[in-house]
Amino acid sequence: MPHLNLLTVFNPSNYGRSGYVTVPWQAIAPQLQIPPTEIVLSDLRDLSQTPIKAQIDRVDPEDPSRDVLLFHLSQPIPAGSQDDVFASAFIRIDKGQPLPTQLGEPSLEVVYGSDGRERGVRFVNNRLIVWFNLIPAPEDNGRNWFSGSATSVQLDHQEILDPFPAAKGEWLGQEPEKRCMQVSAIQLPGTPHPKSPYYQVSLYNHTYRLVAQSSGPVRASITIASEPFDYMGVDPQTGQNRHLVCELYRVISLYTGADYLIEELFVKGKPKNPDDRIADAPEVVYLPFGVHYFAHMNLGQTQDIEQVFPVPDWFAVGSTAPPYAAYGLATNLHIEAIAHPHEGNLNCFSWQLLPGTSVKCLHLFMRDQPEGFDAKVGHYWYELIYDPLRAEIYQDIGKSQQSLVGIGNRQ
Structure with a gap:
């Protein structure tokens, strides 16, 4: 029997699920040799081997x-178990020609200034058009506090950050302060000498640089890094004191057909000077950090921010008036505090996440859903943040066939 390269997919839920699966490439590439x-991937259940x-x-x-x-599983796979005992699907990996580019796939456009530096990125799929700003002053004036924020989010071709004029078809005169997804500051562990509980770095008025970009049938994605900052x-x-030069990295992705963006954040530090290097220690240090987010959205009168305890990992805020614009956040870290209104402004809110070395957030945008939008945020938190579909390499053909028979019996 010819050798097959397979991925085993695990569904941790007690119901059938479809959706996106992410696998570390370096962990499987040596075995594939492709x-x-x-x-080219295909579902082993699909005898026609249609590429996914x-x-x-x-x-x-x-x-x-x-x-x-x-990769994306468009058809639901059977329920599995939390401990990954039962495989829910098998994905075949072959060498061939990937799927050609299709209309409606997520895409991005990087816009450069006259100095050759990146000013911002435009994300597009069939639901969202997002302008993400990389510089402090996008209008080239004294208003220099917009760096690292989405200053326009169109959901189904209507602006969601200032929805009331947009609902009337008005594009001019929208709120100039509108923005969301802005990391206004981060907090790192404080220094022992002088003793300090934390070290705060403001980022709202500092430029980001583009590190990487990619687009394909699953998502369009960028990696950006903040201006370097010193940390002692x-x-x-x-466990030793070191002088590091650090950057905040943000990986921002728009998936096919999604009404949300997902971002991953981490702080990467390197020794400031040769004397700061430590023998047998990694060159790169990933530091724990807390994130401060800020948003300015004209939602008008809103309901109280919905948050679930004792697991405060997501919240939702929505307008009580048509077109019922709403925003939701889901994260892998606990939300330590939410301020709404922020400094007395009803259109502003901010929140802070507890520290971690790796942060993952989902930013959801909604309209025309006066009831139940908070449940939608919670559902996304569970499936995309807390317990996503998982996959790993699997090449034992005999066991694979036995497992597939078991899957068929359970359906």
């Missing part, structure tokens, strides 16, 4: 361990 540009949407992204050119294989504190890996 160039990334020639990877898949792509391989390079997230950080300096760190191949962050490369990922992403304890290395979490060695």
Whole structure:
């Protein structure tokens, strides 16, 4: 029997699920021996071997361990178990020609200034058009506090950050302060000398640089990095005080057909000087950090922010008047605090996440859904953040066939 390369897919839920699957590419590439540009995936249940949407992204050119294989399962796979005892599906990996580009796939456009530097990125799929700003002053004036924020989000071709004029077809005169997804500041562990509980870095008025970009049938994605900042504190890996030069990395992705963006964040530090290097210690240090987010959205009168306890990992806020614009956040870290209104402004709100070395957030945009939008945020939190579909390499053909028989019996 010819050798097959297979991925085993696990559904941790007690109901059938479809959706996106992410696999670390470096963990499976040596066994496959297939160039990334020639990877073709198909569902083993599909006898016609119709290719499924898949792509391989390079997230950080300096760190191949962050490369990922992403694919989309359009048909639900059977229920599985939390402990990954039962496989729910098998994906065949072959060498061939990937799917050609199709109309409606997510795309991005990087816009450059006259100085050759990136000013912003335009994301597009069949639901969202998002302008993400990389510089502090997009209008080239004194209003220099917009860096690292989405200053326009169109849901089904209507602006969601200032929805009332947009609902009337008015594009001029919209709120100039509108923005969301802005990381206004981050907090790192404080220094022992002088003793400080935390070290705060403001980012709203500092430029980001583009590190990587990719687009394909699954998602359009960018990796951006903040301006470097100095940090003197304890290395979490060695326990020693070090002088590091750090950057906040943000990986922002728009998936096919999604009404949300997903971003992943981490802080990467490197020794400031040769004297700051430690023998046998990694060159790159990933520091724990807390995130401060800020948003300015003209939602008018809103309901109280809905948040679930004792697991405060998501919230939703929505307008009580048509067109019922709403925003939701889901994250893998606990939300420590929410301020709404922010500093007395009803159109502003901010929130802070507890520290972690890796942060993942989902930013959801909704309209014309006066009831139940908070439940939608919670559902996305569960399936896309807390317990996503998982996959790993699997090549034992005999066991695979036995497992598939078991799956058929359970359906």
